[in-house]
Amino acid sequence: xxxxxxxxxxxxxxxxxxxxxxxxxxYGGTVNLFWYVQYPGQHLQLLLxxxxxxxxxxxxxxxxxxxxxxxxxxxxxxxxxxWSDTAEYFCAVKGGGATNKLIxxxxxxxxxxx
Amino acid sequence: GxxxxxxxxxxxxxxxxxxxxxxxxxxxxxxxxxWYRQFPKKSLMLMATSNEGSKATYEQGVEKDKFLINxxxxxxxxxxxxxxxxxxxxxxxxxxxxxxxxxxxxxPGTRLTVL
Numbered sequence: 212x213x214x215x216x217x218x219x220x221x222x223x224x225x226x227x228x229x230x231x232x233x234x235x236x237x238y239g240g241t242v243n244l245f246w247y248v249q250y251p252g253q254h255l256q257l258l259l260x261x262x263x264x265x266x267x268x269x270x271x272x273x274x275x276x277x278x279x280x281x282x283x284x285x286x287x288x289x290x291x292x293x294w295s296d297t298a299e300y301f302c303a304v305k306g307g308g309a310t311n312k313l314i315x316x317x318x319x320x321x322x323x324x325x
Numbered sequence: 326g327x328x329x330x331x332x333x334x335x336x337x338x339x340x341x342x343x344x345x346x347x348x349x350x351x352x353x354x355x356x357x358x359x360w361y362r363q364f365p366k367k368s369l370m371l372m373a374t375s376n377e378g379s380k381a382t383y384e385q386g387v388e389k390d391k392f393l394i395n396x397x398x399x400x401x402x403x404x405x406x407x408x409x410x411x412x413x414x415x416x417x418x419x420x421x422x423x424x425x426x427x428x429x430x431x432x433p434g435t436r437l438t439v440l
Contacts, residue, residue: 247431253433254329254418254431254432254433254434255369255418255420256431257428257430260428301369311357311359311422311427312359312374313420313429315368315369316368317368318367318368
């Protein structure tokens with residue numbers, strides 16, 4: 212069965228610090244990978260996604276993620292965080308086939324201190 | 326584009342009553358809608374997948390007679406929690422896709438509290 216692991220449950224950073232959130236998945240076939248963000252009191256929004264092609268994916272708000280197939284990883288990065296990046300971040304994977312089901316990681320709560 | 330709404334945003338009900346939650350795709354036709362449940366400090370757990378005009382596919386462990394899902398049109402899916410109990414209290418989130426391979430767009434969620 213597919214699964215997604217996010218090892219950092221709670222991250223605290225100061226503004227301008229660099230961010231990297233880990234995401235590992237278990238699935239042997241072709242995958243589509245996503246990072247979603249949930250700002251306080253708001254709904255889940257898509258940050259970026261990887262379907263195929265360049266493994267370095269750029270998303271909104273300066274975020275990027277790198278798909279490393281050999282490591283089954285899809286880590287999220289941002290070179291310089293802002294206070295407004297305080298939110299919960301979810302990694303998700305969709306396996307191949309007809310299904311459109313997403314499997315979510317447990318989420319990482321990021322708090323950026325001004 | 327790709328806006329999904331949910332109604333109500335929060336509901337409080339008595340134990341034993343039924344509650345209906347609506348999920349609408351406002352600016353696109355959703356061939357597939359998904360219902361999730363989010364527990365505090367935990368991830369989203371997929372409850373069921375519904376395709377317009379057909380029966381929902383429930384995940385293992387989800388009682389289909391308790392969580393009734395109807396996807397009668399390409400813009401509306403409903404989740405009815407029947408005979409709700411306090412353990413059903415949770416945050417219910419829907420999402421929708423335009424086509425099989427499309428990204429899921431999420432609604433804002435519905436906070437259900439069963440007293």
